[in-house]
Amino acid sequence: MEKHRSSMNQGEIYRVLTENPPLQNAAERIQHTERRDKTTM
Incomplete structure (x- = not known):
């Protein structure tokens, strides 16, 4: 039962x-936006 439960948990994750x-x-994505801000400024 324990193994079955762990496998289900892995699938959920x-x-x-x-x-x-x-x-x-x-x-x-955040880094790209920061770079764009720096280039515009």
Whole structure:
């Protein structure tokens, strides 16, 4: 039962990761916006 529960938990985590954009992608987006602000200024 314990193993089955853990596997279900992993699937849930994977689903959340796939549904939400990765943090790395968000960080890259923020860096790009910061660069644009610096270039405009």
